[in-house]
Amino acid sequence: MSEASEKNVYRVSGFTCANCANKFEKNVQQLDSVADAKVNFGALKITVYGEATVQQIEQAGAFENIKIFPEKEEIPREKESYLKKYGRLSLAAFFLLIGFLVSHTAGDTSLPAIAAYVLSMIIGGYSLFKTGLQNLIKLDFDMRTLMTIAIIGAALIGEWSEGAVVVILFAISEALESYSMNKARKSISSLMDIAPKEALIRRHGREFTVKVEDIEIGDTLLVKPGQKIAMDGNVEKGFSAVNQAAITGESIPAEKGEGSEVFAGTLNGEGLLEIKVTKRAEDTTLAKIIHLVEEAQAEKAPSQAFIEKFARYYTPAIMVIAFFTAILPPLFGAGSFHDWLYQGLSVLVVGCPCALVISTPISIVTAIGNAARNGILIKGGIYLEELGALEAIAFDKTGTLTKGTPAVTELIFLDKALPEALLLGYMAALEARSDHPLAQAIVKAAGKGSQPADLQDFSSITGRGVKGVIDGRLYYIGSPALFSDTLSQKLEGSTLNEISRLQREGSTVMVFGTEEKVLAIIGAADEIRENSRSVVEQLHMLGIKKTVMLTGDNVETAKSIGAAAGVSDVKAELLPEDKLAEVKKLKNIFSKTAMAGDGVNDAPALAAASVGIAMGGAGTDTALETADVALMGDDLSKLPYAIVLSRKTLAIIKQNVAFSIGIKAAALLLVIPSWLTLWIAIFADMGATLIVTLNSLRLVKIKDRQIKRSRPQTFRW
Incomplete structure (x- = not known):
């Protein structure tokens, strides 16, 4: 009935107690033009399904002299005299x-x-x-x-x-x-005051100060050192360290340069930033956090x-x-x-x-607010309670237990006649033209230790690698299959042994060389987060009976990452529907099971778990919408804290x-x-x-x- 009715949300002023809020809700529900009404005592809001006027709703709260205001308006804060x-x-x-x-x-x-x-x-x-x-x-x-x-x-x-x-x-x-x-x-009200109400912008070549609600997508936001950032956007010009604690709970400022994403309510450091606005005031990450917490x-x-x-x-x-x-x-x-x-x-x-x-609402409101200030978004009292009762937790691998970006773990040079710096320069020159994550990992690994090289006739070999001419000679870099199948080189002896060893250890292997000879072998892997093992150990200390890693990666890589993270069990080569099935199996054994993932391809498993936990909620709409709990700073160490907070809340x-x-x-x-x-x-x-x-x-x-x-x-x- 309420779904078919007109929905209006208002902010409420005048509540003195929880009983009064319940009575107000009941009075509004009894209005002829109202199908249903729900009071949110913690957030001082009421949702009305129907066509009741402001005067009718306020009349229903006349016993407490209740006043209502549109949701997007702030309740006027009159300083009452003693x-x-x-x-x-x-x-x-x-x-x-x-x-x-x-x-x-x-x-x-x-x-x-x-x-x-x-x-x-x-x-x-x-x-x-x-x-x-x-x-x-x-x-x-x-x-x-x-x-x-x-x-x-x-x-x-x-x-x-x-x-x-x-x-x-x-x-x-x-x-x-x-x-x-x-x-x-x-x-929660302190969150509302984090972002400035006005900001200096540049529009059509002119600079002027406007209210944040009047800032448009595409405007350039000018943020001086020490000022708070008013809108979400991407850095167009400048470099600075930005304190994002208000959004992500991170205590260490994050470096921001051209192309970096920044959020409303964060504090700029010592650099001048020019930011292209990407979201309206009501759509910023901070606005979404406030709305979801309410x-x-x-x-x-x-x-x-x-x-x-x-x-x-x-x-x-x-x-x-x-x-x-x-x-x-x-x-x-x-x-x-x-x-x-x-x-x-x-x-x-x-x-x-x-x-x-x-006794209960004040504890729930306080705990959810505390969690929000520490970079954990808990989307309801029911999930706050469920966190404290968890017995098993399933983790996605990529982006959850690992960083989600590959890094070079081992470089083996087979031709000792050529300087390593020269070979690194050749590899970096080839991979600099590719957008593949593995290519970027090699460029990053080469770094300052490489000797610059001039590349010509670059081309990509679909699904296998890349090739190009350097100093008049054709070089290749790609998968072992590129050399064994396409170039018909026999990979044998120590070369084959090294490739097999790296693959057993969970690395993705790339080979660099010419049509006649393999010059180097590169092992790359998705690096485990520095705190993944300590987080899993803390969870076991908290009484979590089983921790499982669910991944679509191959078995060898999965076992390697699982052992490094210290999880109880590893399930590899899983499709999204397989992850869903594994979570359901866990729920059959353990009554309360959580799933932690990135909120995108893990959506079915997140939804099936007792509590779905999304990594990296800051700026990620899918994570905020899909999960029951979002770790805003992409920080897995917040999970044990959330469980402790839940148990403290239940105890209180x-x-x-x-x-x-x-x-x-x-x-x-x-x-x-x-x-x-x-x-x-x-x-x-x-x-x-x-x-x-x-x-x-x-x-x-x-x-x-x-x-x-x-x-x-x-x-x-």
């Missing part, structure tokens, strides 16, 4: 203090004391009573309804001072909840979905317990109605589900839920000896909310430290 923000609460606290002072001299039941307490309750609890009474009329029992009933009940039985204290402490509790969620959201916050984790479902039954259950607490004991002569009604009201207060409801959620329920259960047990008071009840509720919040915010501080041996965790309910 008086506007805390004036009502301060005035209520002042009248409460007056009430205490008067009651100390004239007694709790004196008219001046009661008047002071009533003023404190009305001023401090106006918005609470307004919403609570509306909910009570509709029989909508949320935490504000519970608090309203408890405070009115306290007033009816003459407990004026305690009723006023409950109002003040509840207001403080809401302020703390709002503050903590804002602090958790700062990890969407990730809306994806409820299994634990969060459970808590919300539990809370729906929990609140009515508390109402029933409070009712029977107030009614049953006096009916059986166990005390007065006044005393047990007071106990029942205390049950309502202690049963307020604030801490329970906020468990602690929060256990503590929230435990402290309320302990407070409720005080009903048996009639020791529960409104003071104890509100302190139990506010204390639980505060402790749960501070515990969740510990996730902000988690950094990539030394990995300790641990086991996979699952959140079972």
Whole structure:
């Protein structure tokens, strides 16, 4: 139904708590012109399927004075004065203090004391009573309804001072909840502030400063030393070191020269850069990261979905317990109605589900934001939880465990009569005309140690190699088959032995020579990443039971790379559909399996895994769209950190839920000896909310430290 409706996304201002967000979502869903609505409390957004006007949506949130704005607009950040923000609460606290002072001299039941307490309750609890009474009329029992009933009940039985204290402490509790969620959201809002709002550009020969949303593709961006880059693009002129930590999480600046790709929000070093803009402001890598992280916050984790479902039954259950607490004991002569009604009201207060409801979302929002700042894009709470429960991980070889570009690993010169520098120069001259990765590897290996050579009559031999005339003689460089089949040379003896040895070691072999003689043998291989082995070792320390390398390469090369990386198993000569089958086999053995790949040819396997992990998300649309987790800096070492962060998050959620329920259960047990008071009840509720919040915010501080041996965790309910 929602897919067929008009979809509009708005930013929301005015939320004070998770319950309020849920209520707002429900109110919007009930509008006649709305088919469905989804609130993203973490990102302060609402998606509305239907044709409701802005006024209708804001009316649905009138209970909280909610305002909405178009998604592409920033919510106006008004600097609220202390008086506007805390004036009502301060005035209520002042009248409460007056009430205490008067009651100390004239007694709790004196008219001046009661008047002071009533003023404190009305001023401090106006918005609470307004919403609570509306909910009570509709029989909508949320935490504000519970608090309203408890405070009115306290007033009816003459407990004026305690009723006023409950109002003040509840207001403080809401302020703390709002503050903590804002602090958790700062990890995302800080991303929005990374890129500059204006930039100096050159267009049609003129230089001027414009807002980033007015910059067009093809404009030239002028970035001075020390300035932030405002748009994605390619360097046209200049050289500099660019700090890309905001996008990729890399701490070391990356060198950028002509043709290099740069990203919005990164910091230019000491060089002047002229950058050709390749993407509009809303399509930059940074904009996509922000959008995907906001969407990730809306994806409820299994634990969060459970808590919300539990809370729906929990609140009515508390109402029933409070009712029977107030009614049953006096009916059986166990005390007065006044005393047990007071106990029942205390049950309502202690049963307020604030801490329970906020325990999970604040942890999820904080962890996803922390990961984004460290170059890991996690696309939902469900994947954050799945990471911590992984038992097996499959890796693609090329571009994941290896660098993805071949390098010369061995050079064997067979003709000792010619200087090596001369032969290197000949090889470099031939391969400089070719765009093949192996050719570029040879040119790079020759480097400064080669003697320049003049090449003539260059031509390519399809599928075999290249040839050209140097110093009046025809030279060839290509596969062994070029010499054995095309040139009909017999490759035997030590030459054949060396070729066979290099192939067994996993190298791709090329031969250089003339029609009559082989002059050199070159071994090239896709180099393993420097940290691949240490990453695999860390994963095993974290309790990952099996690591498998899946590759389309030949068996010998695969075994060589697999041994160097330290993976448990190697599967070679696989097509994309074979990789998919292998991932499915792993899932049959291990319940939680991840696949790490480049996000392009590994797409089927990434989709089939419990968690699909893409390498190099920065600037790669396919990786961002396909995978559940993207390692933005093409850095495999971020994977163990992501697993540690996930397990820390799961542990904190468990602690929060256990503590929230435990402290309320302990407070409720005080009903048996009639020791529960409104003071104890509100302190139990506010204390639980505060402790749960501070515990969740510990996730902000988690950094990539030394990995300790641990086991996979699952959140079972």
